[in-house]
Amino acid sequence: MGVTRRQLLWAGTGIGVAGFLAACSSGSGSGDSKSTAPEGGAAEQPRPGGTLRVGALGKAAAVTRDPHGNQANESDYLIISLVFDTLAVPGDTSNTLPRLAASWKASEDLKTWRFTLAEGATFHDGTPVTTEDVVWSLQRLRNTPAGSARLPGIRPESIKAEDAKTVVLESDYPNAELPLLTRLTTFILKKDTPDSALATAPGTGPFKLDWYRDGNARLVRNDNWYGGKVLLDAIEVKIFESPQALSNALLAGQIDLASNVGAVAARTAETRKDVQVLRRPNDMAMPIVMRTADGPFADVRVREALRLVADRDAMVKQVLSGYGTVANDILGTGDPAFAKDIPQRKRDLDKAKKLLAEAGFDTSKTYDLVTTEDIAGLAESATLFATQAREAGVKINVVKQDSKVFWDSTWQKGALYTTYWGTNDSVVFFASKTMLSDAGQNESGWKNTAFDEAYRTAMATGDAGERAKLLHKLQEIEHAESGYLLWGMADGIDLAGKAVRGLPTLPGYGRVQLEKTWLAR
CATH class of the missing domain: 3.10.105.10 (Dipeptide-binding Protein; Domain 3)
Structure with missing residues (x-):
């Protein structure tokens, strides 16, 4: 199987056309996700704290810990996406927003793109993110079996560090949409991280790994995240092998969010006043x-x-x-x-x-x-x-x-x-x-x-x-x-408990951006 196929299924992020991004101003990359979760009235304000219990599909026999590998399980992709950051993310006002890359700019011929790293970005162990980390990670990604499809037109040797803040990507052909390639699977690891250490490797994302067991995990808030304040104290991810088991757990109050649960579950839940049904078109x-x-x-x-x-x-x-x-x-x-x-x-x-x-x-x-x-x-x-x-x-x-x-x-x-x-x-x-x-x-x-x-x-x-x-x-x-x-x-279908607020409604990778999600209770 081509390695990115399953990642693309769960990640759902691709290259969009949202205008020429020759120069993109800096930003966190998470600011314009929308939520259909009820806000409980105009006076209700986001509150910090609480643990969000998330159910996601997957099989214990197919778990993986490699951010650049084959995430056959949605549970694994969710965990990886919260622990590790990509250079850019999807948004609803623009198909591409900054994340670990604060801005980017193209050469006149649209073949060379310079990405500037976000200020204050650090790994979970406190060490700063360097351009050498980014170059090593992108080259590692490009050298996977499906690397040519992940970063089309970009060879490993065409990924370079220009200085302490700038990474250069040179395309084999003019590409006005090149930044949009960086929304998917460009998870950044520390340079020279051995494969044997991937399970515990520090990321740069809004949550840090507390523990992981057979596809189940607990993530805790990264108080030093460069992207802004994270509201939840923790996210607990539980793996389910079938949509029915996943939806049953939500309806029974065992989890707060059933991710990508499907139409059958939506029909059952629509009569429940204590359950939110979120639909993501396309x-x-x-x-x-x-x-x-x-x-x-x-x-x-x-x-x-x-x-x-x-x-x-x-x-x-x-x-x-x-x-x-x-x-x-x-x-x-x-x-x-x-x-x-x-x-x-x-x-x-x-x-x-x-x-x-x-x-x-x-x-x-x-x-x-x-x-x-x-x-x-x-x-x-x-x-x-x-x-x-x-x-x-x-x-x-x-x-x-x-x-x-x-x-x-x-x-x-x-x-x-x-x-x-x-x-x-x-x-x-x-x-x-x-x-x-x-x-x-x-x-x-x-x-x-x-x-x-x-x-x-x-x-x-x-x-x-x-x-x-x-x-x-x-x-x-x-x-x-x-x-x-x-x-x-x-439509993508998520089910959520009544207290859940701030869930993103973008499809694919946008759906797992939970740093602004919070609990009303």
Whole structure:
């Protein structure tokens, strides 16, 4: 499995388009997250103290302590994200806000970016964060098996310390959106931290590790956090293997927050006055991938036919229980630059049959659609789509694979399979990581010269308005020819106790920024 896939699912952060960030003023990076938690009246003020008990999904057999490794468990990613800081974070007024990097500035050709570290940033053991720590951490990240996808266009030797406060990243090509790469997995460790010491390595984040046992942990407030005052005394993270067990624990009052619990739990909780249901739109994409490089779906007419087969409204209603929205085969639905004016593709069985006939598609065969049960609704979406495809004469057999087998053997190799992403605030994210001809995680094996050229031209364009026009062209090509069938977007669902305040409502990595969360009781 590509190392960042699971991190991206839980982290959900990518590259957004929020204007040219050639120069970004300093700030904490956490200040503009929004909360839908009730504030208890205009006079209610945030109060410090208390322990927030958080339940998160995961399996004890899959725990990891490496900030740059494969976080298959949401529980592990939550813990790592609170203990270690990235250079930047997502926000709601801007897709990229400062965090451990206080500001950044590009060279005129948009190939060289200088990041200035935040004043007063220290590790939990009191030692200051240095540019050498940052360079070592980013090079370590880049040298992971999926490093080229994590930091596309940046080679390890192109990451350097210029002085005591400045880290330089040199891109192989002009990239107006490069700072947005630093929102994901750029966790900073102390230079030369050995792998054997990762479990107890000090971070720079708002919480310090007190103890960790088999995916469960207790984190205590970092009173010296450079990003500002942290309200909670502590956060206790408890691992749960199923959404049902997670939601049951919340409803029973055993935890205060059930993270990413799903639509079924939301339906149950909506009648409870003592439970808050928080919905995060555009949180999860579960597209069907059609291999474009070779095989039965290499013909663009066949891919268009399958997209026309999908009854998107029915899939949102049945698979997502209505907790989601219809999508239009373009990834990055939460991006401010998302092309909403491209006509919504609708079901058209007659046209689908016509295209299949023109392409000489063999309808006498049965085609496997491979899926997993990694997340709620994924296998169900495959089954419903297979039923819908039969109405166009396409016979599909749904094959459920064990997660490890799927990521090792099917992902990026299969002819027809489901995938999932929690990073949906950027069309550029998917372009750079999954759709360029040389993308590190090209899921469908797609190679399209026009798409590649549109991406490179957009990234070399400093003017935000002009870049948005180029990104529109990018999405037009994706909509017409890519290997993705994105039928809908699932809402992220969190359940919280009545006393919880200040929960972030941003998707993905924004969702785990809990430094401003507090308890009213």
